[in-house]
Amino acid sequence: MSKWDISGLNEWKSDEFPLGAVIPESGNSRDYVTGGWRSQRPERNDATCTQCLICWIMCPDSAVNTEDEKVTTFNLRHCKGCGVCANQCPVDAITMVPEGCDLPEVK
């Protein structure tokens, strides 16, 4: 089955949705942008960060991106701004900063 394209979801008409609110594809929550609730976002100081990966373990939304076992960026399409990462960081390398009205990476 080809990938279900939900990019136009906010414009779909009543008869364009799947029957009975079914989601006809598994594992597609990564395509569904849920970061729009956020009122603040995490910023990481690379100089202070020890790459202990505690933020990656603790993030309830798996929104900490890594590469080669190192934290790189935050997935702001799904980060809700809960601040668990900043609170758990043993070296205070993560700061929560207020969001404006136009959230980055959120449509």
Place this chain on the structure above:
Amino acid sequence: MPTQKTIAATGNTVVAEAMRQCAPDMMAAYPITPQTTIVEEFAGFVAKGRVHTEYITVESEHSAMSACVGASAAGARVMTATSSQGLALMWEELHIASGMRLPIVMANANRALSAPINIHCDHSDIMGARDTGWITLFAETAQEAYDNTIMAIRIAEHPDVLLPTMSCLDGFITTHSIDRVCIMDDESVAGFVGEYTPQNALLDIENPVTHGSFAGLGGPFFEFKKSQRMAIERSRAVINEVGAEFSELSGRPFGMVETWGMEDADVAVVVIGSTAGNVRHVARRMRESGIKAGVVKIRCFRPFPYAELAEALSGVKAVAVMDRAESFGAEGGPLFLEVRSALYDAAERVPVINYIYGLGGSDVRLELIETVLNDLSEIAVGAQAPTGLVYLGSR
């Protein structure tokens, strides 16, 4: 053509028989008077191997409909039955079944709701569930209960519809009275209802889907409700098509609205369910004394046949609407509100009088129906119509 045999049986017996012939994959049910013998007789069919249905006994009607929702989402053809307090206890799942577009078919034995406690017929149970998104058919007789149950499967499972469908019969009057019923042979019913091909079955592991998703926080909830409205509007054509096909097969007529004597009627009574027979009987007698009386029976309440009703009533001088349910504080009973709305666009407005009758099985004697037709015939020639609704036969 099918082989039909005529038997003497109760409404509940022939509903159970129709369900056996429709061969559901699953039934979850809880007994409640006066529906109990439907699921009891069906359980007997399962025990004797006369139908291969996964029969689940549950601890309440809330669980019964929940299990039906789960099984239907899994891809099963699902049937069940309930009544009164049981239907009330199913209320939240009734909305879930229609919102998830699951073509569950349920028989409902119309019975009053407590308090005070009562086990007899009225329509307050189903009228309380009228806005839950279920297609709703009504039977006057055991025969119609049998026929509606079979048609309900085809209507519910039609790809243009996919909505749960309820088949209602009057508690005790139709469920427990022995009536003359024509039963079709099993093969003809199986051929008529066909095989069920579910959409989005949870057990289709090749095509995994999620049921029960969230559509709040600015999501498309509103759009899903509109799609339900579009589906029930499409069901009008499907109900008539299925009804016509079933009529062809069975030799018995079906209409969302069925009329008697309306060709030249001056006065008409609109009624649902078992009382229609009594009203026809009285109307026939009144015609002998010169009152041109007609009867309009509603066989499908949701979707409501507004256009058919308005057409049937065009030309009459006064209309009585008989409601076997209350809508406390409204201008009249649930059927009255629908009928008056159907007549709003009529070229000529005629008096429409609401009679509340038979609540909790209160007896509807022929003399009472005579008073309705006598009142109407006087109103038709200019007598003052009563203000407000009339409690027919109540002290």
